[in-house]
Amino acid sequence: MSSDVSAPADPNPSPHSSEDAAFGTIASILQAETGIELTKGKRGLAISRLSRRLRDLGVRDLNAYCDLLSGPKGAAELQEMILLLTTNVTRFFREPHHFDALRSAILPDLMEKARAGAKVRIWSAGCSSGEEAFSLAMTILDAFPEAASWDVRILATDIDRNVIDVGRRGRFRISEEEKLAHPVLEDFTERVTGDNHEVCKVVRSMVQFGCLNLQHPWPMQGKFDVVLCRNVVIYFSQETQQRLWPRFANVMQDGGHLIIGHSERVTGPAVKRFKPAGVTYYELSA
């Protein structure tokens, strides 16, 4: 790791400035690998998560942790660090207006296509533990029960392997309030014990989980009809976001839809191709 040689060395560095520098190094490593920006407001939370890791590893301080990241075990530790510093908050039918728009405006044409034998592909990019992808599958099956026998698939990917494992297991705590708010949860899950529920087989069969870092090359072939990337780019810098939008356009069908989170916007050169079609969703034009 290179040190900054542009400023003269402080003859009496305080422990704080040395910790600040180490935190800065960690933040730039994280941003380069994942796109995630550790802004000032996130520093406290990040330090507390890292402190736990340092304790578990018996590592003295953030400077020693930076040495570990740049040493022979650095690549493996970087993956552990990413697991610590991602924010995985999600829930079934989060931002319900998107599922309403899917049901009324987007799915009817797509399901017509599927009924006629074409494939329909949907990508939940940055899916966390899978509630978003399962909510999609439930929305489709509720409106078009025959879709189970058509070629309709949802790819659910995230950088964090732990949340992908949760999605693959397909077991979630679902409260009675959530079921009242979203009755399809009652139809498409089975209670195991207490609040623990398992997502039904037919829903799970439509969703395929995989680990994927959005900053790395994407191995998927074929184009998506719908991409949901919600509450993911909010953690990225504007430049990183603006590099990502055209990449989504490249893997989408013309006329396909991109759905993003409530506080996110498509900006930069890709605005020419993504035409607003509703609340935080866009239609791709050629």
Ligand SMILES: C[S@@+](CC[C@H](N)C(=O)[O-])C[C@H]1O[C@@H](n2cnc3c(N)ncnc32)[C@H](O)[C@@H]1O
């Ligand atoms: C707040 S969750 C959003 C989950 C879901 N889309 C939703 O709206 O409920 C953000 C997810 O983005 C994932 N993520 C962050 N950076 C990523 C990257 N570079 N590549 C893939 N996933 C990433 C995190 O691991 C996390 O699970």
